Amino acid sequence: MDDRLKRSVGVELSLVTVDLVILTIREGEVTVLLVERGAEPFKGRAALPGGRVRSDETLGEGALRELREETDIDGTRLHLEQLGAYGDPGRDPRGRVVTIAYLALGPDLPVPKGGTDAAHAYWAPVAELLASPDTLAFDHARVLDDALERVRERLEYTTVAAAFCPEPFTLGDLREVYEVLWGRSLDASNFRRKVTRSEGFVVDTGEQRPQATGRPAVLYRRGPARLLSPPFLRPGTV
């Protein structure tokens, strides 16, 4: 840091971190990647992966670096967006720490392992975490809650649901993303109509995937469209 900065502001400095809410869907549940904290405060507790931002990187770069270091995930293939800043005094017992939360969405990823920092990373179902918020360190339960609501909204207005599906995927796979995140079942026929008539949402590969039972499903890839217009509103919001 520039010396002038330190002189000019005295003690009014803060620790700035990035935290990641990495969501995926596993076995019909929304799951988030957590790490077991190896240091105080909250040593041994579950927390969102994250860490200090370095002075020579952007916030987004810091998020990608922490993603790699703490979870051994290559974030370039994930959907990554800034969720917001959390800086309530008292959210960290060490003093003022402002964290910039990032939201990362991806298909069911290999559970990270190995001798790195990522050794203590694991997937946890969000439903249980939100039911007992004190499980998580800091204000991470609130961050997770905000992230979940953000994702649910994103499904309405964007095509980001496809980011949860390994390609190629069926429309049933895609529908499950909506159903799991919105917590309600959707009419398969209307869902199909909506998705296939939204230009650029999905692209037909021409291939099929045999199902365990029933008619084979056509396989799709993600299309170029990122916005969904008109949006696909959650039933019951009205």
Next chain:
Amino acid sequence: MDDRLKRSVGVELSLVTVDLVILTIREGEVTVLLVERGAEPFKGRAALPGGRVRSDETLGEGALRELREETDIDGTRLHLEQLGAYGDPGRDPRGRVVTIAYLALGPDLPVPKGGTDAAHAYWAPVAELLASPDTLAFDHARVLDDALERVRERLEYTTVAAAFCPEPFTLGDLREVYEVLWGRSLDASNFRRKVTRSEGFVVDTGEQRPQATGRPAVLYRRGPARLLSPPFLRPGTV
């Protein structure tokens, strides 16, 4: 700041500020409240009002405090929401400074004046600022750009447009908010239908306001609804 924090993190500390994008509509133009910077860096340049976050306040409280100190505006009656964090290295020549930008929306407010910090605050049309982005200090042109896009989107999905209108207001007043921010004219009749049939968007006061010319307009107040469902999509987005 806690001594432990200072020891534990060494020099990896940042200055954290809040900046405010305060938007209103004046004479058919979107305008933003700017201040002339009184100190380096960018001394004398136009900038968004803002300043350091204190260690004993939340980010939102800091935003409200800066609003009061720098512009003498009582923010409790404004719509205030967090826009996002900006922390690119190099955005401040002093070193790493992370700013949390807040978006504030309100009716045409009295131009702040007097002997306070607010003496150098003034309204500026955003169109010109975005046309020559170097007018603004730091990365404030980008923040302003993001804020404007956020507002345009908010108009689609929320009832926040009413926050721009001093109460009571006419549907013509409200329509002007949309027209100015979206940069296009709307069909008055369809607009009326959409707003009046959206439950809780506006409430009829029973009063009327004579127009300069034409039939008097019914006066409304803001209703309790905050979300607009179904949304009011910008024409041409499709």
Next chain:
DNA sequence: CGAGTTAAAGTCAATATGACCTTTAGGGGG
């Protein structure tokens, strides 16, 4: 082959939208 299952496709009424037209209620000028 027939039952069971899921994908895919079609039907239809209700709702929302965009474009456009008509009526209403004022003001100002002649």
Next chain:
DNA sequence: CCCCCTAAAGGTCATATTGACTTTAACTCG
């Protein structure tokens, strides 16, 4: 006082979208 202008308010209609529902297709298993 009457006519014209203006903007608000209200109505019409074709089209698009949605939700609920039915029908057909394609496969597996027994």
